[in-house]
Amino acid sequence: MTVAPRSSAGRPAFTSITPVRAYEGVVSQIEEAIFEGRLVAGDRLPSERDLMGQFGVSRGTVREALRVLESNGLTRSRPGDPGGATVLGQSSGRLTKALTTFARLGQIGAAELIEFRMVVEGSAVRLAAELHDESSLAAMEAAFEAMKVAADESSEAFSAADVSFHLAVSACSGNSLLSACSEFSRDMVLHLTSENLRDSGDPPERMQETLRRHGAYLHAIVAREGRRAEQLARQDLFDYYGGELTERERARLEILLMV
Amino acid sequence: MTVAPRSSAGRPAFTSITPVRAYEGVVSQIEEAIFEGRLVAGDRLPSERDLMGQFGVSRGTVREALRVLESNGLTRSRPGDPGGATVLGQSSGRLTKALTTFARLGQIGAAELIEFRMVVEGSAVRLAAELHDESSLAAMEAAFEAMKVAADESSEAFSAADVSFHLAVSACSGNSLLSACSEFSRDMVLHLTSENLRDSGDPPERMQETLRRHGAYLHAIVAREGRRAEQLARQDLFDYYGGELTERERARLEILLMV
DNA sequence: ACGGGATACTGGTAGGACCAGTGTGCTGGA
DNA sequence: TCCAGCACACTGGTCCTACCAGTATCCCGT
Secondary structure, X not given: OOOOOEOOOOOEOOOOOOOOOHHHHHHHHHHHHHHOOOOOOOOEOOOHHHHHHHHOOOHHHHHHHHHHHHHXXXXXXXXXXXXXXXXXXXXXXXXXXXXXXXXXHOOOOHHHHHHHHHHHHHHHHHHHHHHOOHHHHHHHHHHHHHHHHHHOOOHHHHHHHHXXXXXXXHHHOOXXXXXXXXXXHHHHHHHHXXXXXXXXXXXXXXXXXXXXHHHHHHHHHXXXXXXXXXXXXXXXXXXXXXXXXXXXXXXXXXXXXXX | OOOOOEOOOOOEOOOOOOXXXXXXXXXXXXXXXXXXXXXXOOOEOOOHHHHHHHHOOOHHXXXXXXXXXXXXXXXXXXXXXXXXXXXXXXXXXXXHHHHHHHHHHOOOOHHXXXXXXXXXHHHHHHHHHHHOOHHHHHHHHHHHHHHHXXXXXXXXXXXXXXXXHHHHHHHHOOOHHHHHHHHHHHHHHHHHHHHHHOOOOOOHHHHXXXXXXXXXXXXXXXXXXXXXXXXXXXXXXXXXXXXXOOHHHXXXXXXXXXX
């Protein structure tokens, strides 16, 4: 048996290699061009037949590369479209997809998702409270008013308005990572708890309770009381979902209640 | 001009459609099998030539589907390997990649990443403090001791030991989403600040300072003082990176200091 | 019994072919 | 002159065949 050389940190200096495949070279070159800004949103890639010439590979290889880029949310191909694939801009779609895949593969449960959501959404609320200006404050208040109206319509409309409210708040945080993670965890939590809850829709009492709690931390946001707003947002999540969790899971969540 | 019908929430009821492509059907069927547990890590997919029979599509289509699955971290193909592609288990690799893409595409700066890291890593530290058992505590303390030793060796060894310490702590939090996000933001922050800092490596004083600060919140962890540990961890990040940020960026970060 | 080569697979790549769309530009009619 | 409408060039989507370079297995000869 041969011994791999070791670095000073004590870890093997050799890493497992994977054979370099032709399409990976195509992917990385195009990716690099996008990351470096040589290709920006709206730009068009050459056609597949052009690319096979430029890269010196077959069309199948080019297509595999384009499939990967498309699956990563970097480009989009449309049949019959002159000019080749379109370069897309930033979107939380890929991040959301990756987080969802991670959660489903790892058998992430509702409790862990709610925990994560308490952290990221709470922080987003705090930042929104401390940093909002007139226009973003107006957007949040308008979204809240829309929730009030929707509560009298249907539970679906209320749910949609609720989503809009959370979006307005997390957008106001000014941190796109936090808002993307908030968005993901909100969707995923809704999805996971839908079997138990969504069937019947939120009953009116629950909608009123949600309105009251959201209103409470919106007040804290208006008053620029960041920590209190975060506290209330976390408490809101805890109370809303706590009933469906086990005692042990609730105990974990309680750790995060105090901010 | 025709008007799209609107739902009660006031948003268009029509969503943009994309033509369903054959490979997408293959991807979704295999994905579904993996998510539902019918395929678990280590299982083998049929060979490409078998799959083209089972799905009734050409080999090129099967290969495009396999490339997408592989790029999503769900499977891996190896030439000459009987049994077809291997189904992989959960890994933070794909999530890290997606977050990295998101950050690079969105021109996410160091300040925003550090902000995100203060949130997720701080919460992970708090959970670790409140929830650790003997073995995980021992792992964290061992990692800290390794940092002390490595500080006398080289800045590379110290950096590696530092990473191991953070890994031990976030693993102890028991929330894989938080630890994956911590891991990503740590790597990304290191990457972004490397041009300025890594060139010369951390000077010994800075290593000692890091040791002192990490030691401080490790003490809080040992004492199960979750909030204080989180506070110290956030402060640690703020102090370590604050010097490289603008006044405006520091002001944002200060919002998150108090927990 | 055992070593080594033939064999039957695997994925990686190339190249050709056809189809259904989409724009564009040209042509013919008003 | 202007415009409607058709032909054409080109796109991506899909299929097919073929070949190569690996790997694992099995069987045969020693």
